[in-house]
Every structure is written in structure tokens, then in C-alpha cells.
Amino acid sequence: MSAMTPIQEQVHQWLEEERVDIFLAYRIVEGHPLPYAFTREHIEETGELVTGPARYSLEKFATHIASRYPDARIGMVARDCNQRALNVLRVWNQLKEGQVETVSVNCCPSDLRAHADCSYLERRPVGVVKQQLGQVPNQAVADVDAQPSAERFDRWMYEFQKCIKCYGCRNICPVCFCNECSLEHAELIGTGHLPPDIPIFHLVRAVHMAGRCIDCGLCEDACPAEIPLRLLYRKVNAIVKDLFEYETGSGDTLPPFSILGPKPTMSPTPLLAVAQE
Amino acid sequence: MEMKFVPSICSYCGTGCGVLFEVLDGELVGTLPMKTHPVNHGKLCIKGWNLHEHINSPLRLKNPLLKTFGRFTKVDWDKAMDVTADRLKAVIAAHGPDSVGVLVSAKMTNEENYLAQKFARAAIGTNNVDHCARL
Ligand code: SF4
Ligand code: SF4
Ligand code: SF4
Ligand code: SF4
Numbered sequence: 001m002s003a004m005t006p007i008q009e010q011v012h013q014w015l016e017e018e019r020v021d022i023f024l025a026y027r028i029v030e031g032h033p034l035p036y037a038f039t040r041e042h043i044e045e046t047g048e049l050v051t052g053p054a055r056y057s058l059e060k061f062a063t064h065i066a067s068r069y070p071d072a073r074i075g076m077v078a079r080d081c082n083q084r085a086l087n088v089l090r091v092w093n094q095l096k097e098g099q100v101e102t103v104s105v106n107c108c109p110s111d112l113r114a115h116a117d118c119s120y121l122e123r124r125p126v127g128v129v130k131q132q133l134g135q136v137p138n139q140a141v142a143d144v145d146a147q148p149s150a151e152r153f154d155r156w157m158y159e160f161q162k163c164i165k166c167y168g169c170r171n172i173c174p175v176c177f178c179n180e181c182s183l184e185h186a187e188l189i190g191t192g193h194l195p196p197d198i199p200i201f202h203l204v205r206a207v208h209m210a211g212r213c214i215d216c217g218l219c220e221d222a223c224p225a226e227i228p229l230r231l232l233y234r235k236v237n238a239i240v241k242d243l244f245e246y247e248t249g250s251g252d253t254l255p256p257f258s259i260l261g262p263k264p265t266m267s268p269t270p271l272l273a274v275a276q277e
Numbered sequence: 278m279e280m281k282f283v284p285s286i287c288s289y290c291g292t293g294c295g296v297l298f299e300v301l302d303g304e305l306v307g308t309l310p311m312k313t314h315p316v317n318h319g320k321l322c323i324k325g326w327n328l329h330e331h332i333n334s335p336l337r338l339k340n341p342l343l344k345t346f347g348r349f350t351k352v353d354w355d356k357a358m359d360v361t362a363d364r365l366k367a368v369i370a371a372h373g374p375d376s377v378g379v380l381v382s383a384k385m386t387n388e389e390n391y392l393a394q395k396f397a398r399a400a401i402g403t404n405n406v407d408h409c410a411r412l
Contacts, residue, residue, distance in 0.1 A: 022278060030284055032313045034297060037280035054312045061280065064301060069278055166323045172309070222310060224320040 004047055007103055011038060011075065012046040020075035020101055022065065024058040026050045035061065051077050051105040057174040057218060059085045063094045070096070078102035081216035084249030085174035088214055091254055094177055126226070137220070141234050156232075160198035162225035169219035169229055170205065175212050182208070202232065210236040211246050211255025278302065284311055288390075289324040289383045290410045292316060296325055305329045331384055365401065374402035383410040 004012065007025075014020050015038065026049070027036035033054040038046050058076045065072050078086065083102065089095045126136060134143065135155075144152060170176045170183060182188050182204050189204065190197045213233040220230040240246050244256040281300040286293050295314025299307035308328040312319035331337060341357035342349040352360075368376055379397035381390045390408060397406045 022280065024280075029282075032284060032295075032311060034284060034311070035282045037282075039279070056309070056312065061299065064299070064306060065278065065280060068301060072278060164322060166321060166326060168310070168321060168326060171326055221312070221319050222321075224322065 005049075007051060007077070007105070008046050008049045010103055011049055012043060014075055014101070015040045015043050015046065020073045021069075022072065023075035024061055025077045025103075026052065026054065026056075037061075052107075055079070055081075055107075055218070057085065057172065057216070058082060059089055059095075059100070060174045060177075062086075062100055063089060063177060066095055066099060072099070074100045076100060076102055077105045079105055079107035081107075081214060081218075082174075084214035085216060087249050087251075088175045088212060089177075091252060092175070092177070092212075135228070137228075137230075139228065139231055141231065141238050144231065144235075156199065159225075159227045160202050161195045162227060163195045163198065163201065164225055165194060165196045165201070166224060168222040168224065172218045172222040173213075174216065174218070175209075175214060202227075202229075206232050206236050207257070209233040210257055211240040211244075211248050213237055214249040286387065287321065287325040287328060288385070288387060288410070289328065294321055294325050296321065296328060298329060305332050369401065375405060377401050377403055378405035378407070379403075381406065381408045383408070 011023050011025065015023060018040070021039075023038040023046075025036060025038060026033045027045070028034075028048070028050060029036070033050060033052060035056045035058060036045075036049070038049060058078070059082055062074045062076060065074055076082070083104070086095065086100055086102070090097060125131070130136070167181075167183065170181060183201065184191075189201050195201075213236070215230065215234060215237065217230045219233075220226075220228065223229055237248050240248065240256060246253075246255055248255065279302055283298040283300055285296050285298060287296050294317035295311035297309045297311050298305055299309060306329070308321075308326055310317055310319045310321040310325070317325075340351045341354060343352045343357060343360060365377065377397075379393055379401070381393045385393075394406045397403055
């Protein structure tokens with residue numbers, strides 16, 4: 001066996017020392033970089049651990065393990081987006097404090113590093129018309145806000161009517177974990193036709209992502225209709241930040257609109273209520 | 278505690294999207310798009326996202342059922358095979374192989390579907406084969 005990389009050695013050690021029960025990372029399977037769960041029983045496999053180049057929500061798998069084994073100690077490789085997601089999942093009680101230990105991996109693009117391990121950076125270029133209109137991936141909220149509102153409205157309605165209601169945006173999202181999802185609630189959103197009720201389908205989800213979306217872009221990666229979902233949720237997060245000074249993905253408090261949490265409250269401004277106490 | 282990720286191909290239509298099954302303790306708990314698959318580039322339609330659903334469905338048939346005098350009764354596989362073979366032989370002898378049609382299913386593997394069409398063509402002798410995913 002060839003020499004192990006520092007990360008492989010560290011994972012080997014964590015499993016051997018029983019610091020974690022299971023370690024989530026990647027391994028090349030049939031030519032594809034796929035998520036892989038490393039264990040003490042098969043510790044020799046750590047020699048095949050890779051950290052990229054594909055990107056899956058390992059923390060979502062961790063919540064599935066934790067819901068079946070509440071005391072499991074889980075390790076995983078984590079990019080910045082994974083770290084932010086882990087923070088939100090802890091704040092929402094989907095993972096216990098200290099339950100997940102991470103090995104940080106680089107995802108930031110740099111001249112000093114040949115490969116940036118982020119699928120979002122490798123997206124196929126958008127079509128000619130979108131390029132001309134400046135509708136490129138990673139578009140800044142401020143650039144869109146600068147456009148006339150009629151133009152923005154037309155664009156969003158155009159984007160939304162492409163939706164094939166696959167629910168992929170919700171399914172792939174690390175911070176979507178509700179047992180009953182509003183998007184499938186017949187009284188909120190009409191069922192049985194395509195496109196779904198627009199813009200309500202997308203705006204319901206956008207409201208839920210306010211103060212919750214950690215801007216990983218996995219939803220946009222997974223959207224077969226190539227709707228700029230990340231941009232939409234960046235906008236709602238910007239509103240939450242401006243109005244409530246709430247930073248999503250760091251800190252220890254629930255977001256201002258936490259009416260979906262374990263203790264439902266219809267008060268729209270819990271932060272202000274806290275301040276008055 | 279055992280978690281596995283098993284790559285496969287969606288069987289619900291002819292597109293053939295790459296999927297990844299999430300398996301926890303031997304139980305299929307979810308389906309994900311395979312991000313590096315050349316066909317679907319990490320995207321799925323609603324059918325692919327729900328590939329795992331029927332596997333653990335309480336409505337799933339786990340035994341062969343034989344309909345006699347209008348009622349279904351559970352039988353073992355040998356009995357089911359014998360009755361089916363006898364009836365098929367009788368129908369083919371009386372009306373010819375093209376009186377038989379074989380309908381296969383997207384809820385089986387590609388390999389099982391292959392075997393079913395082979396059975397129709399080579400054993401029964403008919404081209405009457407169809408599949409719900411022939412969109
Ligand atoms: S970017 Fe999309 S997938 Fe990622 S947290 Fe936000 S809504 Fe969820
Ligand atoms: S946050 Fe909203 S969109 Fe996500 S699972 Fe919960 S109800 Fe569904
Ligand atoms: S992933 Fe895209 S197409 Fe699928 S439901 Fe979400 S917005 Fe619609
Ligand atoms: S049914 Fe949907 S997910 Fe499955 S192969 Fe066809 S397009 Fe892909």
C-alpha cells in the first residue's frame with residue numbers, strides 16, 4: 001500500500017482510538033467519487049479515502065445516523081459549507097453538541113492549488129442569452145436589486161415556470177429536515193399540475209430558508225430546470241441580516257422566523273422580544 | 278451501525294439517470310442523484326428521487342398469490358411456477374405463442390427486465406413484450 005495522506009492517517013487514528021464510530025468522506029467507486037462511510041471494522045479502507053472532487057451533503061447523512069443512533073459519534077470531512085450546515089443542524093437540534101467531529105478540507109479556489117473541490121465552481125456555463133443578460137452563476141444580490149422591478153419580476157416568473165416540481169431542491173438541502181413539508185401541503189400549494197403554483201411554491205421555500213439556508217448551492221446544482229435558487233435564498237438571507245442582524249450558519253441562536261421549530265411561536269420578532277426582556 | 282452508498286441506474290424511464298442509494302443497516306432509506314454521472318449531472322426527476330419508496334412499502338407483495346374461484350390464496354414459489362408453466366403451455370398449444378404478452382416493470386432491475394424479454398422471445402416465442410417506461 002502506498003503511503004497514506006495526512007488526512008487518511010488522521011481518520012485512521014480517529015477510528016483506531018475510537019474517537020469516532022463512523023467517518024463520512026469520499027471514495028472512488030466505479031470511477032465516481034462517492035460518499036463513503038469508513039469504520040473501524042474496515043479500517044484498512046481509510047487508505048482509499050479521498051476528499052473530492054464531488055460534493056455531497058455529508059451532514060445530512062450524519063443526521064440520518066443520529067436519528068437512529070442518538071449517541072453515535074460521527075466524523076466527517078468538511079468544507080466551509082458543511083461547517084455552516086453543521087452549525088444550523090445543531091441550532092435546530094438535529095445533531096447534538098459535539099456529536100460530529102470534522103476534518104477541514106480546502107475548497108477555496110486559489111492559484112496555489114490546482115483543484116478547488118467545489119462542484120459549484122465547475123458548473124457548466126449558462127446559455128448565450130443568459131450570459132448576455134449577466135445571469136451567471138454566483139450573481140450578486142446587489143446586481144439584481146439594481147435592475148428595474150418589472151424586469152426582475154418577469155425574470156423570476158420565467159425562471160419559476162420552468163420548475164418540474166421534482167422537490168430536488170428540498171431533498172438535497174442539508175437544512176431541510178421537516179417531517180411534514182409545506183411544499184407538499186395541498187391546502188398551501190395546489191397539487192397535480194405543472195408548473196406548480198408559482199411563485200408561491202418557490203416563495204414558501206424561500207421564506208423557510210430565511211435565516212436557515214447556509215448558501216451551499218446544492219439545490220441549484222440539483223435543479224433540473226436550472227433555476228437560480230441560490231440567488232433567491234441569498235436575497236432572503238440578506239433581508240434577515242439587514243432587519244434582524246442574524247448571521248446564518250454561525251452563532252447559537254435560532255433564526256428570527258423559527259415558527260417551524262420544536263416550540264412554535266407566531267411572534268415574528270423573537271430577537272426584539274429577547275432584547276426587551 | 279452500517280451506512281452504505283450504492284450506485285445504480287434509475288429504472289423508471291429510458292433516460293438512465295445515475296442514482297445513489299443510501300442504505301442504513303441494510304435498509305434502503307433514500308435515493309440521491311449521482312453528481313458525477315454523465316447522463317444527469319446530479320439531477321433527477323421526481324420519479325428518480327423516490328426510487329426507494331416501493332421497496333419498503335407495506336403494500337408490497339412478498340409471496341406469489343394464486344387466484345382460484347375468484348379468490349387469491351398464498352402459495353409457495355414451486356407451486357406458482359408449476360401452475361404458470363402449465364397454463365402458459367396450454368394457452369400456447371391452443372392459440373399460439375402470440376396469444377401471450379409479457380408486461381415488465383420499472384420496479385424491477387434492468388437485468389430482470391432483460392431476462393423477462395428473453396423469456397418472452399426465446400421460451401414463449403413472441404415479440405409481445407412491453408414496459409411502462411417505454412415513454
Ligand atoms: S443553498 Fe440550497 S441546498 Fe444549500 S442550504 Fe441553501 S437552500 Fe439548502
Ligand atoms: S424548511 Fe420548508 S421546504 Fe424545507 S422541508 Fe421544511 S417545510 Fe419543506
Ligand atoms: S429543484 Fe428546481 S425543478 Fe425541482 S422542485 Fe426545486 S425549483 Fe423545481
Ligand atoms: S425517471 Fe427521471 S430520474 Fe429516472 S431515468 Fe427517467 S428522467 Fe432520470
